[in-house]
Amino acid sequence: GVAVARTIGQGIVVTGLVTPLVVLAALLGAVTWNLVAWSLGLPASASHALIGALVGAAWSQSGPQAIALSGLRTVLLALLLSPWIGFVASYLLMKLLILLLQGATPRVGSRLQKMQWLLAPALAFGHGANDAQKVMGIVALGLVALGALPSFFIPLWLQVAAALSLATGTSLGGWRVLRTLGLRLYRIRPIHGFASQAAAALVIVASSAAGAAVSTTQVIGASIAGAGSAQRLSQVRWGVIGNIVAAWLLTVPAAGALAALFVWTLRPLVG
Numbered sequence: 001g002v003a004v005a006r007t008i009g010q011g012i013v014v015t016g017l018v019t020p021l022v023v024l025a026a027l028l029g030a031v032t033w034n035l036v037a038w039s040l041g042l043p044a045s046a047s048h049a050l051i052g053a054l055v056g057a058a059w060s061q062s063g064p065q066a067i068a069l070s071g072l073r074t075v076l077l078a079l080l081l082s083p084w085i086g087f088v089a090s091y092l093l094m095k096l097l098i099l100l101l102q103g104a105t106p107r108v109g110s111r112l113q114k115m116q117w118l119l120a121p122a123l124a125f126g127h128g129a130n131d132a133q134k135v136m137g138i139v140a141l142g143l144v145a146l147g148a149l150p151s152f153f154i155p156l157w158l159q160v161a162a163a164l165s166l167a168t169g170t171s172l173g174g175w176r177v178l179r180t181l182g183l184r185l186y187r188i189r190p191i192h193g194f195a196s197q198a199a200a201a202l203v204i205v206a207s208s209a210a211g212a213a214v215s216t217t218q219v220i221g222a223s224i225a226g227a228g229s230a231q232r233l234s235q236v237r238w239g240v241i242g243n244i245v246a247a248w249l250l251t252v253p254a255a256g257a258l259a260a261l262f263v264w265t266l267r268p269l270v271g
Helices: 003-010 020-039 046-062 069-100 107-146 156-173 175-184 190-210 216-231 238-270
Strands: none
Touching: 003 046, 003 069, 003 107, 003 190, 020 046, 020 107, 020 238, 046 069, 046 107, 046 216, 046 238, 069 190, 069 216, 107 156, 107 190, 107 216, 190 216, 216 238
16 A cells, blocks of 8 residues: 555645755755664664654745644654554563463473564564655655656555665664664563564554554564563663664654755755
8 A cells, every 4th residue: 555655745744835855855854864873773763754854844945834734743643652552562462471371381482483483574564564655655745846747646666666675775774773672672582572573563564554654663662662561671771762762752853954954055056
């Protein structure tokens, strides 16, 4: 589906007021902030960066009338609630697993680890279904602004290109963030991995089906924290989580400010 792409392309800013400069500045602002966060090993939300940058660029170019306030409120609400839903879902699932597996032999851990391989495609599908669609939405918005598309829709070639780009970028550049989520929050065992993967996949896939643009990084991170908290609060490194949350909160205004700066800088060059 392309419901999330429509949310990004039509639900945040007024399409008729979007110019090629707005799209270019939004992409530059989001990419710049993501590179800064990546270099620091922080799992800053690319979704937050893209949304913040798009709002910042559109506002800088055309003023507040360029922002679709009702749609933006809905998007921000989904971004805010989805990590908490992932946390609670993972917490409850972990509690259930602890209850059901009391007295189980160590072989259960091996079986849960194998089951994670079954959950991995579901989580990967959710990741692609949400994050790749955000790329589709912003690119399609740019094509409409350029006049290359008569109206907003997602052509097949764009769907394929976005999927390939996301897969390549995640494979080549995601290891620092993976280390933060997988190693620095607490010592994750198969039972934690199973609970957090199942909860995160459920939340992300359901959000994608509903057209809600959520942060997959946030949902996964919150689900990992939820699974760890269900066993013992003290085993979670809350200081690391605090740094991650701070990065998330900073992302929207930082990316928006960078995008606005790019608009002001590039406007004399592109008109």
